[in-house]
Amino acid sequence: MKRFKYILGFIAASFLVSCEDYLDTPAQSTLDQSIIFASPDLAMKAVMGIHQSFGETNSYRGRYLAWYGLNSDVEWYNSSEKTTGQAQLANYTVTPTNDQMNTANNAWAKMYEGIERANLCIHGIRKYGNPTPGSEMGQILGEALTLRALIYADLVRAWGDVPARFEPITTSTIYMAKSDRDVIYKQLIADLGEAAELVAWPNATTMTKTIEHVNKAFVKSFRARLCLVAAGYSLRPDGQIRRSNDPELSVSKMYEIAKKEVLDVIGSKTAKLEPTFADVFKKNLRDDVSAGGEGLFEIPFADGRGRMVFTFGVKHNSIDQYTAQAKGGDAGVVPYLFYDFDTKDTRRDVTCVPYEWSSVKDYDKTGTRSKQILNSSGAAKWYFGKFRYEWMKRRVTSTNDDGVNKQYMRYAEVLLMAAEILNELEGPAVAAPYLKEIRQRAFNRAEWPTKVDAYVNALQDKESMFKAIVDEHAFEFTGEMLRKEALIRWNLLKDKMDVAKVKMTELSNLSGRYSDVNGKLYSRYAADGETLEIYGLNRGEIEDKTSEYSTVTSWISTTKLTALKINSLYLTDPNTRQFWPIWQNFIDSSNGLLKNDYGY
Numbered sequence: 001m002k003r004f005k006y007i008l009g010f011i012a013a014s015f016l017v018s019c020e021d022y023l024d025t026p027a028q029s030t031l032d033q034s035i036i037f038a039s040p041d042l043a044m045k046a047v048m049g050i051h052q053s054f055g056e057t058n059s060y061r062g063r064y065l066a067w068y069g070l071n072s073d074v075e076w077y078n079s080s081e082k083t084t085g086q087a088q089l090a091n092y093t094v095t096p097t098n099d100q101m102n103t104a105n106n107a108w109a110k111m112y113e114g115i116e117r118a119n120l121c122i123h124g125i126r127k128y129g130n131p132t133p134g135s136e137m138g139q140i141l142g143e144a145l146t147l148r149a150l151i152y153a154d155l156v157r158a159w160g161d162v163p164a165r166f167e168p169i170t171t172s173t174i175y176m177a178k179s180d181r182d183v184i185y186k187q188l189i190a191d192l193g194e195a196a197e198l199v200a201w202p203n204a205t206t207m208t209k210t211i212e213h214v215n216k217a218f219v220k221s222f223r224a225r226l227c228l229v230a231a232g233y234s235l236r237p238d239g240q241i242r243r244s245n246d247p248e249l250s251v252s253k254m255y256e257i258a259k260k261e262v263l264d265v266i267g268s269k270t271a272k273l274e275p276t277f278a279d280v281f282k283k284n285l286r287d288d289v290s291a292g293g294e295g296l297f298e299i300p301f302a303d304g305r306g307r308m309v310f311t312f313g314v315k316h317n318s319i320d321q322y323t324a325q326a327k328g329g330d331a332g333v334v335p336y337l338f339y340d341f342d343t344k345d346t347r348r349d350v351t352c353v354p355y356e357w358s359s360v361k362d363y364d365k366t367g368t369r370s371k372q373i374l375n376s377s378g379a380a381k382w383y384f385g386k387f388r389y390e391w392m393k394r395r396v397t398s399t400n401d402d403g404v405n406k407q408y409m410r411y412a413e414v415l416l417m418a419a420e421i422l423n424e425l426e427g428p429a430v431a432a433p434y435l436k437e438i439r440q441r442a443f444n445r446a447e448w449p450t451k452v453d454a455y456v457n458a459l460q461d462k463e464s465m466f467k468a469i470v471d472e473h474a475f476e477f478t479g480e481m482l483r484k485e486a487l488i489r490w491n492l493l494k495d496k497m498d499v500a501k502v503k504m505t506e507l508s509n510l511s512g513r514y515s516d517v518n519g520k521l522y523s524r525y526a527a528d529g530e531t532l533e534i535y536g537l538n539r540g541e542i543e544d545k546t547s548e549y550s551t552v553t554s555w556i557s558t559t560k561l562t563a564l565k566i567n568s569l570y571l572t573d574p575n576t577r578q579f580w581p582i583w584q585n586f587i588d589s590s591n592g593l594l595k596n597d598y599g600y
Contacts, residue, residue, distance in 0.1 A: 064154065067100070073474070080568035091570055096582065118145075201270045204216075211297050221411075230244065278350050303394065334569070386479045422434070518542045521555045
């Protein structure tokens with residue numbers, strides 16, 4: 001079981017009272033702050049209140065994590081063609097009155113609740129806790145600074161310019177207008193620089209033995225990510241897509257900071273890639289939160305909170321041998337991606353799953369077991385194989401939650417950032433070793449001479465290396481909701497989504513780049529009676545196998561992968577809708593200080 005649970009002590013609960021929206025002032029503490037923040041034990045309980053905000057009903061748990069990141073060129077809501085609230089969040093047609101988001105207790109409010117809790121902790125620890133690098137109170141302050149930065153980074157990722165609150169709310173600051181995101185980025189980068197000096201490396205202390213608390217490797221890596229985002233492109237309130245005009249956030253300055261941070265993490269040898277790609281996600285699903293592996297930080301959820309498999313997992317149509325929760329499959333892989341993977345790439349079959357699990361009545365008359373079945377939508381609907389009930393050790397019994405942590409950052413991203421940064425600053429030869437390390441894990445050793453060495457060594461200029469890094473990012477991180485932000489900062493969002501639409505059209509017609517793909521699948525069951533054996537998924541598998549397989553399924557056609565489905569990847573220019581609107585509820589309660597930009 002996970003080591004970290006949401007068991008808030010009386011002190012934290014009484015001091016950090018939840019508010020219905022971020023405009024409410026916090027309740028007065030039942031204990032004086034000088035007592036709470038002079039004690040490491042009580043201060044840590046207060047910081048746990050920040051963690052609590054992640055799991056509340058309409059916060060990260062079921063709103064932000066479930067919907068931010070959809071749609072991209074490789075990930076989409078599997079019902080994007082619909083016109084209702086959830087689809088609107090994904091297909092770039094959302095409005096400020098969206099019925100999934102426009103409530104007083106929604107993600108916007110809960111994120112500012114978490115920020116206010118962090119502000120109170122940071123203020124109190126600075127005043128009463130005597131935090132120093134390496135001390136217990138220093139670690140606690142570093143965690144509070146990092147959690148505040150994480151929430152703010154996600155706010156800016158989703159909404160662009162937002163109110164900048166870095167001090168506890170007073171009567172004069174209840175209402176605030178939006179701040180330029182550049183101001184926020186500079187504060188976060190400075191805060192993370194301080195936090196990196198305060199917190200310990202993974203496994204150096206009791207607290208950093210688990211990735212449910214922050215450590216120096218995560219803080220430095222997260223700081224590098226923010227530097228790249230701050231120096232990147234994004235839509236501004238005036239309608240322009242551009243980099244920051246602030247010289248402090250220039251590519252040269254931000255990339256130098258990011259370079260130092262990622263090389264520090266790599267040089268520390270306190271994190272490493274898991275032996276296989278599947279191991280990364282099996283550890284996550286099996287609640288292994290030990291530090292020192294690939295995971296750098298996870299947003300922790302107790303068993304009855306969180307919706308990672310619930311939302312992103314391989315679909316189970318009924319309660320069965322693997323789960324007491326019939327869910328999964330809300331989102332999945334954009335259909336062409338499976339066919340763009342190298343057939344030797346071990347990440348492909350972990351990432352892209354073409355089957356779901358049947359209703360038990362279709363397999364087992366006793367009503368307890370299901371089996372894999374090809375979904376009726378054919379190649380129009382794939383699932384993220386990184387999230388599987390069948391890989392869990394715990395049996396999920398909740399009707400709404402699965403308890404799986406959000407894997408917020410892993411070491412593979414550090415290596416890919418290192419390749420990107422060093423390619424920009426020093427050229428492809430210096431970047432090459434880091435890209436090779438990613439690909440070495442992706443391919444069996446026998447394939448390294450061609451799939452790793454020859455492939456990477458052929459990238460002789462910055463442009464070709466950058467293109468390869470963009471492609472590698474998709475193959476490595478599809479389903480982890482990192483892609484949309486990366487495409488925005490690279491100024492590639494619409495370009496890549498346009499390419500995805502063209503590729504899906506070719507796939508539906510079995511033409512162009514996909515002319516060697518079979519429109520039929522031949523399937524049978526393995527000896528266990530539940531696992532599908534499939535012929536026809538790989539390129540070039542076009543022979544008639546009717547005599548060898550029990551079932552032939554129409555998999556790809558214009559009636560399966562329709563023009564309506566393809567076009568629903570985006571219904572409004574995604575470059576003009578890079579951010580969600582501030583929900584009307586919060587506009588109305590802002591005393592006239594908040595407004596929407598970006599054409600909303």
